Structures are given as structure tokens and as C-alpha cells.
Amino acid sequence: SPYHTSSALSLSTGSPQGCVLSPLLYSLYTHDCTPRHHSNIFVKFADDTTVVGLISKGDESTYRDEVEQLTSWCKANNLLLNTSKTKELIIDFRRKKAEIQPLFINGDCVERVASFRFLGVNIEENLSWSVNTSELLKKAQQRLYFLRILRRNNITQRLLVSFYRATIESVLTYCICIWYTSCTGAQRKALQGIINTAQKITGCPLPTLEVLHNAHCFKKAQNIIKDTSHPGHSLFELLPSGRRYRAIRARTNRLKHSCYPTAITHLNTTKKCPSRHSCVNLCTV
Numbered sequence: 001s002p003y004h005t006s007s008a009l010s011l012s013t014g015s016p017q018g019c020v021l022s023p024l025l026y027s028l029y030t031h032d033c034t035p036r037h038h039s040n041i042f043v044k045f046a047d048d049t050t051v052v053g054l055i056s057k058g059d060e061s062t063y064r065d066e067v068e069q070l071t072s073w074c075k076a077n078n079l080l081l082n083t084s085k086t087k088e089l090i091i092d093f094r095r096k097k098a099e100i101q102p103l104f105i106n107g108d109c110v111e112r113v114a115s116f117r118f119l120g121v122n123i124e125e126n127l128s129w130s131v132n133t134s135e136l137l138k139k140a141q142q143r144l145y146f147l148r149i150l151r152r153n154n155i156t157q158r159l160l161v162s163f164y165r166a167t168i169e170s171v172l173t174y175c176i177c178i179w180y181t182s183c184t185g186a187q188r189k190a191l192q193g194i195i196n197t198a199q200k201i202t203g204c205p206l207p208t209l210e211v212l213h214n215a216h217c218f219k220k221a222q223n224i225i226k227d228t229s230h231p232g233h234s235l236f237e238l239l240p241s242g243r244r245y246r247a248i249r250a251r252t253n254r255l256k257h258s259c260y261p262t263a264i265t266h267l268n269t270t271k272k273c274p275s276r277h278s279c280v281n282l283c284t285v
Contacts, residue, residue, distance in 0.1 A: 029077070036069050037062040045119060058098050071105055083108040089116045091125055093254075121175045127254065129179045133187040136172060140194040143167045147201050160202040168198055173212050177220050180213040181257040218270055221263035235260050236267075244268045 015022045023046055033049070035042050039062050043050040051070060053063030074081050088103050088110045103110040115124040115131045122132035147168070150160055172191060180188070192209050199206045207215075224230045237246040245264045250256035 033070070033073055033077075035066055037066055039063075040066045042070075048119070050118065055100075060100065064103070067103060067105065081105055083110060086110050087116050088112045089114075089123065089125060091127065121178065127182065129183050129187065132179055133183060133191065136174075137190055137194065139171050140168050140191075143171070144194065144197055144201070147198060151201050157202060157204055161204055161206075164198050164202060164206070168194065169206075169212070172209060173216055176209075176213050177217045177259050177263065180209070181259075181262045182254070214266060214270070217259075217263050218266050221267050224263075232260060236264065 015025060026047060027044075030044060030049075033042065033044070035051075039054040039056070041052040043052060049070070051063075051066055053066060055063055071081060073079075083105050086105060090100060090112065102112065115122055117123075122129075122135055124131055147160065147163060150163060155163075172194065183191075188209065195206055195209060221236065224232050225236050227233060235248065238244070239246055245267050247264055247268075248255075248261045250258075250261055255261065
């Protein structure tokens with residue numbers, strides 16, 4: 001046989017901090033950590049694990065059983081759940097909301113929060129994105145200060161634009177496909193104000209936030225269509241004509257303005273991927 005298996009070896013130490021093998025080893029170690037019920041989903045990224053449960057008709061049994069199974073799996077695999085860092089966020093838009101009992105892990109009550117920072121994005125229980133917008137504005141405004149300092153020191157326009165793209169635009173466009181279309185007009189105006197200020201500092205036209213969103217959304221949709229293993233791949237269904245994608249039916253504006261319906265709309269109305277920096281290229285640098 002061309003394949004050989006080495007002998008077993010017990011290791012008493014972990015991988016060094018920042019080791020490139022750490023994510024791979026953790027993925028291999030937790031590959032069998034999967035949900036038991038179809039109504040639940042495990043979202044694993046690096047060493048963060050999130051349990052997403054769908055509670056229908058007030059039945060919480062599958063969700064609570066999933067948490068218990070995850071706790072048991074961690075014990076069996078010598079992993080310790082940090083209850084103090086574990087948070088519970090409930091998103092419920094029903095008119096008649098039933099009281100949901102607290103969640104306990106190893107006898108400790110899990111803190112229930114109104115908003116939670118998940119992989120760099122602040123998600124609120126009402127999906128208003130106000131906390132996320134405030135965080136983006138704070139970060140971007142801090143970086144505008146450094147952009148002004150560079151301008152005062154007579155840095156070339158080309159370097160100013162490069163600095164803007166790397167430190168400010170990257171912040172404003174992080175996960176923009178998820179939250180932009182659900183933001184209010186006031187929130188979009190405030191974020192666009194950051195770009196307008198940066199445009200005055202650099203003296204060069206910069207793409208608007210809407211242009212950036214459209215470009216990111218189109219590119220993301222194209223990548224999902226190519227990736228058959230993506231969870232959202234099945235949502236992009238071509239019509240019999242083969243030229244347009246079937247629109248997702250939405251009963252509420254919240255769903256209509258969410259990521260996937262918006263992405264399909266952009267695919268059906270845009271023939272080719274819009275350039276993120278088309279207006280920047282007009283600037284002489």
C-alpha cells in the first residue's frame with residue numbers, strides 16, 4: 001500500500017501562539033463537532049463556535065438539547081467551555097413573544113445580551129445595525145486623523161489614496177454585503193460623510209459607499225455561484241432562459257433588503273462586475 005500510518009504519540013504541549021498549523025489542527029480536532037438536530041447550525045471559525053437554533057412554535061427542546069450535547073462533547077474531548085465569555089442573543093420578531101427561560105451551562109447561567117460582536121460585526125436583537133454603524137464611524141474617524149497628518153507632511157496623492165483604501169475603506173466595506181441595505185438613510189449618510197471627508201483630504205474622487213457595496217455584492221454573489229459547497233449556493237437558481245436568476249420571495253422589507261435577495265437583484269440588473277475604483281482611476285496620481 002502506498003499509504004503508511006505512523007505510530008501513536010501522546011503530546012503534552014500545544015502548538016505555539018500564532019503557529020500556522022493551529023487553525024488546521026483545530027479544524028481536524030473539532031471535525032466531528034456537528035449539530036444533532038436539523039433545526040440547528042454550528043458556525044465554527046478558528047476557536048470560536050456559535051450555535052444557531054431555530055425555535056418554532058415555542059419548542060426549545062432541540063435547541064437546549066443541542067447545547068447540552070455540545071457541552072458533553074467538549075468534556076469528552078478535554079475542552080473547557082468558558083461560560084463567562086458565552087453570550088446568548090435572541091432574535092424574535094413575533095407580535096406575541098413568549099418568555100424564554102435562561103440557558104445554563106455546567107450550572108452557570110449564560111448572559112443574555114441585546115447585541116453581540118460576531119467575527120467583527122455587531123449583531124443586534126432587532127437587526128437595526130445601529131451599534132455596528134457607530135463602531136464603523138468611530139474606527140473610520142480615528143483613521144481620518146492619520147490621513148490628515150500624512151497630508152500635512154506633503155505625502156503624494158497616490159500614497160494618500162492607498163492609505164485610505166487600506167485603513168478606511170477596508171473598515172467601511174467589511175461585511176458590507178450583510179448590513180448596508182438594512183441600514184437607515186441616516187446611517188448611510190453618516191458613513192458616506194467619512195468618504196466625503198477623505199475625498200477632500202486626498203483631493204481625489206473616491207467611490208461612494210453605494211458603489212462599493214454594489215461591487216462587493218456582485219463579486220460575492222459570483223463566488224457563491226461558483227462554490228457548490230457554499231450554504232447559499234442553492235439560492236441562486238437560474239430561470240429557464242438561463243440569463244436571469246429566480247428572485248427570492250420576501251414578505252417583509254427586512255428579508256427583501258437582506259443579503260441574498262439584494263445579491264440576486266444585482267446579478268439580474270448588472271451585466272458585468274462594476275469596478276470598485278473606477279472613479280479613482282480618473283484621478284491623476
